[in-house]
Amino acid sequence: SHNFRKAIAERHGNLCLDKINVLHKPPYEHPKELKASEGRLRVGYVSSDFGNHPTSHLMQSIPGMHNPDKFEVFCYALSPDDGTNFRVKVMAEANHFIDLSQVPCNGKAADRIHQDGIHILINMNGYTKGARNELFALRPAPIQAMWLGYPGTSGALFMDYIITDRETSPIEVAEQYSEKLAYMPNTFFIGDHANMFPHLKKKAVIDFKSNGHIYDNRIVLNGIDLKAFLDSLPDVKLVTMKCPDGGDNVDSSAGLSMPVIPMNTIAEAVIDMINRGQIQITINGFSISNGLATTQINNKAATGEEVPRTIIVTTRSQYGLPED
Numbered sequence: 001s002h003n004f005r006k007a008i009a010e011r012h013g014n015l016c017l018d019k020i021n022v023l024h025k026p027p028y029e030h031p032k033e034l035k036a037s038e039g040r041l042r043v044g045y046v047s048s049d050f051g052n053h054p055t056s057h058l059m060q061s062i063p064g065m066h067n068p069d070k071f072e073v074f075c076y077a078l079s080p081d082d083g084t085n086f087r088v089k090v091m092a093e094a095n096h097f098i099d100l101s102q103v104p105c106n107g108k109a110a111d112r113i114h115q116d117g118i119h120i121l122i123n124m125n126g127y128t129k130g131a132r133n134e135l136f137a138l139r140p141a142p143i144q145a146m147w148l149g150y151p152g153t154s155g156a157l158f159m160d161y162i163i164t165d166r167e168t169s170p171i172e173v174a175e176q177y178s179e180k181l182a183y184m185p186n187t188f189f190i191g192d193h194a195n196m197f198p199h200l201k202k203k204a205v206i207d208f209k210s211n212g213h214i215y216d217n218r219i220v221l222n223g224i225d226l227k228a229f230l231d232s233l234p235d236v237k238l239v240t241m242k243c244p245d246g247g248d249n250v251d252s253s254a255g256l257s258m259p260v261i262p263m264n265t266i267a268e269a270v271i272d273m274i275n276r277g278q279i280q281i282t283i284n285g286f287s288i289s290n291g292l293a294t295t296q297i298n299n300k301a302a303t304g305e306e307v308p309r310t311i312i313v314t315t316r317s318q319y320g321l322p323e324d
Contacts, residue, residue, distance in 0.1 A: 002176040009155025010178065012127050016137040016156065023107045023138075028114045030142035036117050040072045044118040044141065045094075047149060048078035048130025055124060055149050056086040061195045064093030074116055076100050076109075078125070078132050106134040114140035123159060126150020146179060147188065153177040164188045202226045204236070204259040206267045219270065221288070226259070232284040235262050 125131035
């Protein structure tokens with residue numbers, strides 16, 4: 001039941017309080033105005049997942065999207081550097097990046113957060129692996145909120161808000177949360193796919209045939225800017241997709257007009273790359289990456305660490321369709 005889940009969370013929260021009580025630390029005093037930060041809100045994000053982890057896949061661009069005139073962003077890492085581009089991006093875009101994995105004492109780590117003058121401290125772990133909820137139990141910031149990493153209530157007296165939305169957490173179920181509900185205007189759940197995979201915005205199809213049969217599982221070429229590459233190829237045609245019920249053509253402004261590359265030596269080279277499992281080939285001076293070579297350990301594009309400018313996938317692989 002909802003009450004049972006809330007009670008379990010509350011017990012975990014109380015265990016955190018028991019752990020920090022042995023430190024006998026006096027409560028922190030928090031400033032009531034923004035003079036020290038030149039009128040900017042200081043927001044601290046705390047996570048063990050600043051690295052190659054789904055949390056960073058979703059929010060790695062968030063630190064750099066704050067208005068620098070109104071916000072100063074601190075990111076507190078609870079795990080060591082994993083050497084990935086995800087970690088590098090968060091480190092580069094936050095105003096301040098602090099590795100608290102090097103500060104195992106929760107009291108000293110909380111002191112650092114308080115010394116930074118954080119106004120709003122965001123708990124991105126909840127009760128997941130790598131969490132240090134004891135930091136929040138010490139209340140180093142005047143406002144503390146749950147967000148993104150844990151899909152439920154903390155049940156903890158030391159967490160003030162949970163950042164959510166009206167669809168996920170209707171006001172009618174507010175009693176299921178120990179926190180106050182802080183609604184985002186649309187959704188609390190964000191994704192970074194538009195920044196990670198800009199190559200999916202432009203597409204072309206390789207129209208290959210075998211014994212007169214046109215496969216429904218087309219090879220799709222995605223690119224950040226395909227125009228120069230397509231201009232270098234002969235006989236590329238722009239085809240406007242038709243509605244499956246035989247209706248009128250879909251207006252090209254809807255983004256359904258697709259360049260089609262006919263079967264030729266260029267297309268054969270792409271198909272040969274796929275069949276051989278090669279990671280990349282060069283055609284007319286343009287590098288084409290194999291989006292189907294996801295099992296190769298040296299292919300960082302498979303995890304999103306590296307974003308190729310042009311990549312080959314198939315319609316089934318791109319949309320997760322079954323082979324039949």
